[in-house]
Amino acid sequence: MSAQILDGKLLAQQMRQRLRQARDQLGQRPVHLVSIEIGQNPAAAVYVRNQQRAAAEVGIAMEVRNLAIGTTQAQLVTAIGELNARPEVTGILVQRPLPPGIDPRTVQTAILPTKDVEGMHPENMGAILYREPALPPCTAAAAQHLIVATGIDLRGAETVVVGHSEIIGKPIAILLLHHLSTVTVCHVGTRKLIDHTRRADILVVAVGKAGLVHGDMIKPGACVIDVGINQAADGRIVGDVDFASANEVAGFLTPVPGGVGPVTVAMLLRNTLRAAGAAI
Secondary structure (H helix, E strand, O other): OOOEEOOHHHHHHHHHHHHHHHHHHOOOOOOEEEEEEEOOOHHHHHHHHHHHHHHHHHOOEEEEEEEOOOOOHHHHHHHHHHHHOOOOOOEEEEOOOOOOOOOHHHHHHHOOHHHEOOOOOHHHHHHOOOOOOOOOOHHHHHHHHHHHHOOOOOOOOEEEEEOOOOOOHHHHHHHHHOOOOEEEEEOOOOOOHHHHHOOOOEEEEOOOOOOOEOHHHOOOOOEEEEOOOEEOOOOOEEOOEOHHHHHOOOOEEOOOOOOHHHHHHHHHHHHHHHHOOOOO
16 A cells, blocks of 8 residues: 655645735834855755745745855845845745855854844854744754644654754754654664664654655554655755655655655745744
8 A cells, every 4th residue: 555645835835825814914114135255056946946936925025045155254244234134034044055165054153033033043043942943943843844734743762863964953853852743863873773773663864865765664554754865866856755655655755856845935925924923
């Protein structure tokens, strides 16, 4: 029996409808999102266009600011400081990857926590330990949203997170702990990864290695959230989970593309509206 596919595009569309209502309730209050990119990365350009289309649908003004190749870290931080000082700017995000010599943590820390719509400022990240913050990390929040949408009882559920990055692995583990899920985090130091993944009721994979997890590593009926985005040799975009074999075993499964990605964009817009004062 095939897994139930978690359609991130459909879920994101439903979210945008609710977000549009929240935007309308703000009336004339400005909701202005500024995206900063150094140079022009073709892969990032596709992502930015998706963000712009989604923002327009919700009613959020999105400004894209391209800085010249060769922009230094100090210049980037100065540009962020200018946006911090503009009261009409609701949210700021910096597109990745950043050029060599620019520290992502320094850049993220330069953004005011109240305008950090990616949820990556240390103040927002730290708040996760106490509660889910108003501006949580977008990808982790998207993964959580997809899991909750299945209706699975998270209390006591065995969750295994493969990958311990600051952006996804660590925050999703903590977010699910708030639901009283029993969470194990695996990483490069984990011995016998399969011993952990096979007992997971919920499996979140966020490593960036195509086909890392196969069907024989998955507990029958498990909810599998594939956060990975990789380019295969034939040019296709694939996840960290081998979709074909996982589809034969899992109970729920996110596709790549079309799973976590669209919901992540919707979470970015939700954070932007929250930063503007929307109660959503």
